[in-house]
Amino acid sequence: MTHDLPPFDLDGFVPYLLAATAQKLSAQLAAGYQSRFGISIAEWRILVNVGYVSDASVRDIEQRVGLEKSKASRAASRLVEKGYVSKTVDLADRRLIKLALTDKGADLLRQIVPIAKDHSAALEQTLMGDHAVLQRILKQLLQAL
Template identity: 50%
Template sequence: MTSAQTTALPDFDLERYLPYRFVVLAARLSSKLARQYKREFGISIPEWRVLLNVGYTEDLSIRDIEQRVSLERSKVSRAATKLEAKGYLAKQIDPRDKRLLKLTLTPEGTELLTKLIPIADKFQAELNQILGEDTDALHLALDRLMEETD
């Protein structure tokens, strides 16, 4: 207890607190994978997330990506602008809602993803090997949590 603290804190096991553990683990995993694609392709974590979502989800706007990956709109927008400048994405104003920018892959973006996905697949295989037979159970538990927190 510090000198400024006059009452005892309630018992709390931070190391078993799931939200804390998920955030720390997600940051570690994301950084480990990011080192690989950043070194080889110069892509940042937000750029990777935007590129991946545009490539594997149809009819996406910046707002959609922001909601899907829990990134601030400004980070998604900056990442999309950088990807557009590198020639990987194209932006178009949504004809149904002029406030939305729709994102699509360019041929160069498609080519980049064909090089990035094997890196992600190898990383996933490494994680599956670490988890072994617990992999399916983890996916089920994560699916349940994702559904409950929507």
């Protein structure tokens, strides 16, 4: 059955390439920490943002990493339950939930960040000198969107 579709190169479509690559990279990195530390990809994204972005709120992190509101909220709640982050209501805007790293969360990041750095170094090797170019282009795209 033919549908008379217009020509389209899916394998050359940049949004598809970015989404597929991001998914695979996240899954590979997660393989290094999920079974060992028992945290999900969403929990990792929130934890690393709380640790390295000052004054992080759930809303800021949702926007920063592209997590759906409900997924970010559930992941943040699990991190609170596990003792890795603490939650407080922002006094200036009571709709905002601020997150802070606990000592236990900092200990976890000290163990996971080297795994993330090793993963990044392996990616850099794969790109053979194009890593800085890719990084610059991705930052430019992210800022433009």
